[in-house]
Every structure is written in C-alpha cells, then in structure tokens.
Amino acid sequence: MEHTYFDYAATTPVDPEVLESMLPWFNGEFGNPSSTHWYGQKADAAVENARGEIADILGCSPSEITFTSGGSESDNLALRGTVFAQKRKQGATRILISPVEHDAVLKTARQLEREYRFTVEYIPVLPNGIVDLEKLDHMLTSDVALVSTIYGNNEIGTINPIHNIAMCCKAKGVPFHTDAVQALGYCAITTADEFDLLSAGAHKFYGPKGVGFLYKRQSIELLPMQTGGAQERNIRAGTQNVPYIVGMATALKLSRKRFLEYQALYLGLRDEIIRLITISIPNAILTGDLVSRLSNHASFIFPGVDGNRLVMALDMAGFCVSSGSACKTGNPEPSEVLLALGYSQGNARSSIRITVGRSTTMDDVHKLTDAIFSCLEKIH
Numbered sequence: 085m086e087h088t089y090f091d092y093a094a095t096t097p098v099d100p101e102v103l104e105s106m107l108p109w110f111n112g113e114f115g116n117p118s119s120t121h122w123y124g125q126k127a128d129a130a131v132e133n134a135r136g137e138i139a140d141i142l143g144c145s146p147s148e149i150t151f152t153s154g155g156s157e158s159d160n161l162a163l164r165g166t167v168f169a170q171k172r173k174q175g176a177t178r179i180l181i182s183p184v185e186h187d188a189v190l191k192t193a194r195q196l197e198r199e200y201r202f203t204v205e206y207i208p209v210l211p212n213g214i215v216d217l218e219k220l221d222h223m224l225t226s227d228v229a230l231v232s233t234i235y236g237n238n239e240i241g242t243i244n245p246i247h248n249i250a251m252c253c254k255a256k257g258v259p260f261h262t263d264a265v266q267a268l269g270y271c272a273i274t275t276a277d278e279f280d281l282l283s284a285g286a287h288k289f290y291g292p293k294g295v296g297f298l299y300k301r302q303s304i305e306l307l308p309m310q311t312g313g314a315q316e317r318n319i320r321a322g323t324q325n326v327p328y329i330v331g332m333a334t335a336l337k338l339s340r341k342r343f344l345e346y347q348a349l350y351l352g353l354r355d356e357i358i359r360l361i362t363i364s365i366p367n368a369i370l371t372g373d374l375v376s377r378l379s380n381h382a383s384f385i386f387p388g389v390d391g392n393r394l395v396m397a398l399d400m401a402g403f404c405v406s407s408g409s410a411c412k413t414g415n416p417e418p419s420e421v422l423l424a425l426g427y428s429q430g431n432a433r434s435s436i437r438i439t440v441g442r443s444t445t446m447d448d449v450h451k452l453t454d455a456i457f458s459c460l461e462k463i464h
C-alpha cells in the first residue's frame with residue numbers, strides 16, 4: 085500500500101537538485117580538503133564555497149560556520165564547548181535551558197550537571213511553550229555559563245521570541261545558544277536575531293542526513309569537543325564530508341529561494357488540518373501556540389486516546405504521522421515536553437504530530453483527517 089508521509093518534522097527527503105549537486109564529490113572530485121595538491125584544492129574550494137553560501141544566507145562571516153555531523157552534534161558542541169570555556173574563563177557553572185528542549189540539548193545539559201559539576205536550571209515557559217522573558221531576566225546573572233532555548237519546537241511547533249531572548253542575554257553578557265534544527269527550513273532566520281550560537285541539521289530542510297553546522301559568533305569562546313586535525317579552524321577535527329556539505333548548502337539555498345512559495349503552501353495545508361480537527365473533534369487540544377508556530381506543524385492532544393495506538397492505526401490505514409518526537413516512537417512514556425507544559429500524564433500520552441511538506445496536497449490532508457476520524461472511532 086502507498087503510504088502518505090506527514091512526518092516532515094522527523095526528516096525530509098533529499099531534494100533532487102540537492103542530490104545532483106552532491107554527486108560529483110563522491111568519486112570524480114574525491115580529494116581531501118586538507119591536501120595541498122590539485123585534488124585537495126578542488127575539495128577545499130567546494131567546502132569553502134558551501135560555507136560562504138551558508139554564511140551569506142545567515143548574514144555572518146564564513147569563519148563563524150563550523151560543519152558538524154548534524155543537529156545533535158551541533159547542540160552538543162554548542163553546550164559543552166561553551167560551558168567548559170566559560171567555566172575556565174570566569175568560573176561560571178549555571179546552565180539555563182527551557183524545559184521543552186530537544187533531547188540533544190536536554191540530555192547534554194543533564195550530563196554536564198551529573199558528571200561535570202554544572203547546575204541546570206529550567207527557565208519557566210508559558211502554557212504554549214514560549215519562554216517567560218521576565219522570569220529569564222530574573223534568573224540571569226554573570227555566573228550563568230550559557231542560556232539555550234529552542235527556536236522552533238519539534239514537538240509542539242512553537243516559535244520562541246529568539247531576538248528578545250538574545251537581547252536579554254546580551255544585556256547580562258551571557259552567551260546564548262538556540263537549537264534551530266527544526267526552524268531553519270520554516271523561518272527566514274538570520275543573525276539579526278542576535279543569538280551567539282545556532283545549531284542546524286540538513287535533513288530537516290531537504291538535505292542529507294548526517295550533516296549540519298554550528299554558527300558561532302566570532303567573540304564566543306568554544307572548547308573543541310572533537311580533537312585531532314586542524315580542520316574547521318581547530319573547532320572540530322576530522323576530514324569534512326564534502327558531498328554532504330555541498331548538499332546542505334544547496335538545500336539551504338533552495339529553501340530560501342522558494343521560501344514564500346513554500347510558506348504559502350504549508351500554511352494553507354496546516355491551517356486546514358487545524359480547522360478540520362478542531363471543528364470535528366470538540367475535545368481536541370491544539371498544543372503549542374496557534375500563531376507563533378512553525379508553518380508546516382500541527383500537533384494535538386486527543387484526551388483519552390493512546391497516541392501511539394493512533395499512530396499505529398493510521399500507519400495501517402496508509403498515513404505516517406508521529407506521536408511526538410521521532411526518538412520516542414514505540415516508547416510508551418508520556419511526552420516530557422507536554423508534562424513540562426503542565427498537561428496530565430494521560431494527556432501527555434495522547435498526542436499526535438502532523439507535519440506537512442513540499443509534496444503534500446490538500447487532497448492528502450482531507451484523506452488524512454478522514455482517516456483520523458475513523459481511526460478514533462475504531463480505537464475508542
């Protein structure tokens with residue numbers, strides 16, 4: 085049976101144009117960017133060209149972009165690298181994060197607390213998942229090593245007021261990192277937001293899996309987490325993944341080139357899903373914020389319904405959705421994000437996430453919502 089994909093927040097397919105741009109760099113132009121000779125120079129030029137394209141889009145210097153193996157590594161490098169440098173520099177040991185972060189931030193912060201004598205404090209968030217700026221301001225003092233808040237939430241779709249959070253941190257001289265892995269394909273992000281560090285992963289914006297980057301403002305000190313060769317200006321050792329880096333730059337360029345066209349498509353589809361579900365299922369709860377929300381993202385709680393059972397029933401009916409973040413598939417634990425927002429244990433097990441993409445049609449949306457209504461009747 086054909087399956088219709090509604091899980092673009094988990095990953096996206098590689099755009100054909102992106103794949104095309106990657107192919108020459110696998111075998112024809114296979115050089116090591118660190119080699120001095122002709123082959124090396126060609127590969128190095130491709131990596132530096134990709135770095136320049138990404139920097140142009142973000143509005144920063146190419147030297148502020150570090151290539152990594154993906155969103156998780158970028159988050160790890162941002163958190164660990166910054167807090168170790170801040171501790172060495174001024175003894176700062178407090179880490180402030182929101183309680184609705186991706187596990188790549190949450191579990192990294194918790195390990196830093198458990199094993200490395202940092203303390204983690206959670207910045208209160210409003211019921212829609214948006215950081216409470218006033219409370220953050222009260223928590224911020226110069227002994228904070230790093231603040232990290234998610235840009236666009238993978239589970240509930242909420243977009244944080246990143247510029248305001250950044251200004252709050254800047255006023256106290258505290259480095260500010262944002263995990264923009266989910267948001268980068270859906271928000272026209274630039275360094276005008278004033279964050280100090282930003283994580284990205286290519287497979288969330290129609291690039292390949294296993295490649296990402298970290299933006300780091302020049303003035304922010306970072307202790308390398310992967311040591312070895314002098315690649316990436318000594319911030320991240322290891323021979324660069326040339327074809328994937330080229331593909332990531334192509335993917336980001338494409339997503340910006342057709343930004344308005346895609347936004348219009350996503351918004352129409354997303355709002356139709358929200359409209360149909362909220363009128364047909366009166367007790368359905370839209371999680372996250374209705375307005376400050378990723379353009380392709382709809383997430384709900386259906387009280388009394390087992391979210392995982394619904395996901396499985398929909399899969400049998402030919403529709404791929406998720407019950408929260410992809411890492412939790414098959415895990416009957418309630419969603420930590422929903423618990424942090426104050427939902428009950430039961431409601432935190434009753435969520436589903438529907439995310440649309442470039443090839444989703446209105447017809448797909450209507451078939452999906454019909455399937456949801458009939459599955460809900462069956463599994464009740």
Ligand SMILES: *Cc1c(COP(=O)(O)O)cnc(C)c1O
Pocket residue numbers: 093094153154155156157159186188234236237238263264265266285286287288294296
């Ligand atoms: C997908 C995702 C990550 C992890 O990125 P990978 O490239 O899969 O390692 C981190 N944070 C958020 C918000 C994500 O959506």
